[in-house]
Amino acid sequence: MSVIYLLITISIVVAIAFLVAFIKAVKSGQYDDDYTPSVRMLFDDEIVKENPNKLIQTEKQKSI
Amino acid sequence: MDTENCFHCGNEIIKKDEILFDEKKFCCNGCKTVYEIFSQNDLTCYYDFQAAPGATPQDIQGKYDFLDNEEIVSKLLEFQERTTHIVSLYIPHIHCSSCIWILENLQRLQPGINASQVNFGEKKVRVTFNPEQTSLKDIVYLLSSIGYEPYISLENFDEGKKKIDRSLIYKIGVAFFCFGNIMLLSFPEYFEVEEYWIDQYRGFFRWLIFGLSLPTFIYSASGYYVSAWKSMKSGLLNIDIPIALGIVVMFVRSTVDIIFDYGQGFFDSMAGLIFFMLLGKLFQKKTYDFLSFERDYKSYFPIAITKILPNGEEESVQVYDIEKGDRLLIRNQELIPVDGILISEKASIDYSFVTGEAVPIEKKSGDKVFAGGKQMGKVIEMEVLFSVSNSYLTQLWSNDVFQKRVEQQHKNITDRISRYFTPALLALSVVSFIYWVFIDVQTAFNVFTAILIVACPCALALTAPFTLGNVLRILGNRKLYLKNALVVEQLAKVDTIVFDKTGTITTNKKTAITYEGTELNTSELKLLKNVLRGSNHPLSRRLYEFIPNQEKLETSSFEEIIGKGIFAEIDGNTIKLGSSQFLKTMTENTHKKTKVHVEVNGVYKGSYVFNNQYRKGLEQLFDDLAKHYNLVVLSGDNDGERSILEKMLPAKTTLVFNQKPEQKLQYIEQLQNEGKNVMMVGDGLNDAGALAQSNLGLSISENVNVFSPACDGILDASQFDKIAFYMRYSKNAMKTIYMSFGLSLLYNVVGLSYAITGKLDPIVAAIIMPLSTITIVSFVTIMTNWYASKK
Numbered sequence A: 001m002s003v004i005y006l007l008i009t010i011s012i013v014v015a016i017a018f019l020v021a022f023i024k025a026v027k028s029g030q031y032d033d034d035y036t037p038s039v040r041m042l043f044d045d046e047i048v049k050e051n052p053n054k055l056i057q058t059e060k061q062k063s064i
Numbered sequence B: 001m002d003t004e005n006c007f008h009c010g011n012e013i014i015k016k017d018e019i020l021f022d023e024k025k026f027c028c029n030g031c032k033t034v035y036e037i038f039s040q041n042d043l044t045c046y047y048d049f050q051a052a053p054g055a056t057p058q059d060i061q062g063k064y065d066f067l068d069n070e071e072i073v074s075k076l077l078e079f080q081e082r083t084t085h086i087v088s089l090y091i092p093h094i095h096c097s098s099c100i101w102i103l104e105n106l107q108r109l110q111p112g113i114n115a116s117q118v119n120f121g122e123k124k125v126r127v128t129f130n131p132e133q134t135s136l137k138d139i140v141y142l143l144s145s146i147g148y149e150p151y152i153s154l155e156n157f158d159e160g161k162k163k164i165d166r167s168l169i170y171k172i173g174v175a176f177f178c179f180g181n182i183m184l185l186s187f188p189e190y191f192e193v194e195e196y197w198i199d200q201y202r203g204f205f206r207w208l209i210f211g212l213s214l215p216t217f218i219y220s221a222s223g224y225y226v227s228a229w230k231s232m233k234s235g236l237l238n239i240d241i242p243i244a245l246g247i248v249v250m251f252v253r254s255t256v257d258i259i260f261d262y263g264q265g266f267f268d269s270m271a272g273l274i275f276f277m278l279l280g281k282l283f284q285k286k287t288y289d290f291l292s293f294e295r296d297y298k299s300y301f302p303i304a305i306t307k308i309l310p311n312g313e314e315e316s317v318q319v320y321d322i323e324k325g326d327r328l329l330i331r332n333q334e335l336i337p338v339d340g341i342l343i344s345e346k347a348s349i350d351y352s353f354v355t356g357e358a359v360p361i362e363k364k365s366g367d368k369v370f371a372g373g374k375q376m377g378k379v380i381e382m383e384v385l386f387s388v389s390n391s392y393l394t395q396l397w398s399n400d401v402f403q404k405r406v407e408q409q410h411k412n413i414t415d416r417i418s419r420y421f422t423p424a425l426l427a428l429s430v431v432s433f434i435y436w437v438f439i440d441v442q443t444a445f446n447v448f449t450a451i452l453i454v455a456c457p458c459a460l461a462l463t464a465p466f467t468l469g470n471v472l473r474i475l476g477n478r479k480l481y482l483k484n485a486l487v488v489e490q491l492a493k494v495d496t497i498v499f500d501k502t503g504t505i506t507t508n509k510k511t512a513i514t515y516e517g518t519e520l521n522t523s524e525l526k527l528l529k530n531v532l533r534g535s536n537h538p539l540s541r542r543l544y545e546f547i548p549n550q551e552k553l554e555t556s557s558f559e560e561i562i563g564k565g566i567f568a569e570i571d572g573n574t575i576k577l578g579s580s581q582f583l584k585t586m587t588e589n590t591h592k593k594t595k596v597h598v599e600v601n602g603v604y605k606g607s608y609v610f611n612n613q614y615r616k617g618l619e620q621l622f623d624d625l626a627k628h629y630n631l632v633v634l635s636g637d638n639d640g641e642r643s644i645l646e647k648m649l650p651a652k653t654t655l656v657f658n659q660k661p662e663q664k665l666q667y668i669e670q671l672q673n674e675g676k677n678v679m680m681v682g683d684g685l686n687d688a689g690a691l692a693q694s695n696l697g698l699s700i701s702e703n704v705n706v707f708s709p710a711c712d713g714i715l716d717a718s719q720f721d722k723i724a725f726y727m728r729y730s731k732n733a734m735k736t737i738y739m740s741f742g743l744s745l746l747y748n749v750v751g752l753s754y755a756i757t758g759k760l761d762p763i764v765a766a767i768i769m770p771l772s773t774i775t776i777v778s779f780v781t782i783m784t785n786w787y788a789s790k791k
Helices: A003-027 A036-040 A045-049 A052-063 B029-040 B070-076 B097-103 B136-145 B167-190 B196-220 B222-233 B240-259 B267-284 B392-398 B413-437 B441-454 B458-477 B485-493 B501-505 B522-533 B538-546 B618-626 B639-648 B661-673 B685-693 B717-756 B762-789
Strands: B019-021 B024-026 B085-090 B113-119 B124-129 B304-308 B314-318 B327-330 B340-342 B346-350 B361-364 B380-384 B480-482 B496-500 B506-517 B555-561 B565-570 B573-578 B594-600 B603-614 B630-634 B654-656 B678-682 B696-701 B713-716
Touching: A003 B167, A003 B196, A036 B097, A036 B113, B019 B029, B024 B029, B029 B136, B070 B136, B070 B314, B085 B136, B097 B113, B124 B136, B167 B196, B167 B267, B167 B762, B196 B222, B196 B240, B196 B267, B222 B240, B240 B267, B240 B413, B240 B441, B240 B458, B267 B458, B267 B762, B413 B441, B413 B458, B413 B717, B441 B717, B441 B762, B458 B480, B458 B485, B458 B717, B458 B762, B480 B485, B480 B717, B485 B696, B485 B717, B496 B501, B496 B661, B496 B685, B501 B506, B501 B630, B501 B678, B506 B538, B522 B538, B522 B555, B522 B565, B522 B573, B522 B594, B538 B594, B538 B603, B618 B630, B618 B639, B618 B717, B630 B661, B639 B654, B661 B678, B661 B685, B678 B685, B685 B696, B696 B717, B713 B717, B717 B762
Parallel strands: B496 B630, B496 B678, B630 B654, B678 B696, B696 B713
Antiparallel strands: B019 B024, B085 B124, B113 B124, B304 B314, B304 B327, B327 B380, B340 B380, B346 B361, B480 B713, B506 B603, B555 B565, B565 B573, B573 B594, B594 B603
């Protein structure tokens, strides 16, 4: 039955690890700006490699 | 009609200025250049995220020369090492995803920039660069050349490391961690199953819970103890006293319970309570990062200025280093930082920032110029009379009256309620204790602590933060940005509204232009329009836009006499435009109106009058407000418009003219002495004192990103006619709070009925507390949104 001591200790340790990770994340400033990252992740690096003129063309046709 | 707009900035293209490049249409050369820069660097993705995201780059020649000065640069840098410099720049133009994209790809435009990161909320870009390859000045020039000119003011001076307070987030994190684990560990005991293993491990579980509750009790709840202690010392009974008391009693009683094995204690409820209350605090703390309500002159003033050395050389000096007798060079659009004497022949100075008056004032050589004016037009030279801290404007700011925020010994609604709640609660617990002592001493202690636990005004304390936090958000979406939640309460209490005139009830953007005199025929209008094309004077620009489109003609001679007018020859005709002194043919000494006189071929024709235009919906708004409020219009101008205003506004409105900034302040003070709750609605710095003195200062701004004086709230000028709605809404918000107080008291009564009879089980407490919290939060959210949808 003493396995319960072990399990609970492990669960608490895991929980503490998450708490520490959270505090570290806050400290590093990740929560200071909660808007920009949501936009940033949508930028696709690959678009840049293609011919930009073509892309613009299609964009323009769409808008007309 | 999409094709008629500029591909880069989206402005309408004037046909004759249209520039075709790469099959795209641009409104001006600046926009085309930005496009060229981007297309050469494979950055045209910029235009994919949002159509026409750009801004036309401004001419900044010489404006940032001060960035050559090492000392100034080092003040601006956030981090400084031999090969790495970090700087945060405020860029007002940041507004869409394209902006983020281009600004985070700066390294592709300029070698030496290692990384750049945008904070959209604060409209800031943080650039990391290598000073050996590039310089801050180059970066600023690069940003300006692509239409993202940073705003650098005296406020940035000594920026360096700003401390951000994140303790509330930490506290919430810790509280949530403890709350969750305690809840899980408490579960076996909730069901009261009599099983062997539960009995065996009970002690272990309980002491583990005790251990987990310590961080919440000591760290997360610390703010409440401090606040309760402070309020006790100052003799005010605020809501934090019963909260702190409840928490402490809960902890002590629970500890006693588990030591003597009476039961499991209330650790779960305690952790939950602290967590929810902290969440309420976070919710109330809605801030607008990109706005600042605490501005002083520093955010308007330039950080450095060009000084002319005795040998004629120019040098950038810090504004604080300017001394009496220095000669300064002020360029077009630059702000004059100190009082002085004009040396150049003429200057045209826009004091709109100080007075709210948009029309530039002409100064002659030898005239005094005051700090805060903006030079429009040519470069001027001036000699300094006073250093920055001794100039009129800065003196005004440092003036005690202007500084002193009315002692905000203002009690918020929750504290007012708790003034009755706390004593009643204590009385009730003592009475029950005395009653039970005669029956059973142990139950007496149980009852005493149970009352303090269950009555811990968690729902009560949550009501105001959640209601006001939500109201703040809703108002923010409707472009009224309030400083904090307290302001909503203030708004509901206002009974007198004082309006400034210029810039507040009038717009300075669009001025209605009327013509007086002999009617001009089409060919004369054509001449006039063509003459105006060459002039950059603000009045000329406005008049140019006012006159309908005409055929283009070449002027054969054109002379603009700054501060007077224009003399031009065109198609064999002579045109004279300008002030009455310039035309000399007439004697007029009324300066009550801004006029441009016209003379064609030596014959006086008439004048264009620039009237102040009142904001849309003004009459309706004043009619609405007059039913419930005392209204005052307080103007720094002469009473030229008294008769118009009297006709337009309700008869009860008080009109006061010729008020200096100090007098405005005194006027407000006098109203307050009469017991009025005054809201001041103003704009320019001339209202700054009045805004600070009033119970609630609301600043009207055409563009909320542009700076406004210190105030409690900033209202987007387009929403001016909605003021009546905001006032009504704030009152409804307070009504919601009262209703919700009733609800939470109901919960308290239910809990107390358990407590007084000595039957409060931990499980009852663990159910009632979150349940009341959820009820209150959903109730106030629904109510505030419903009131907002009502007109």
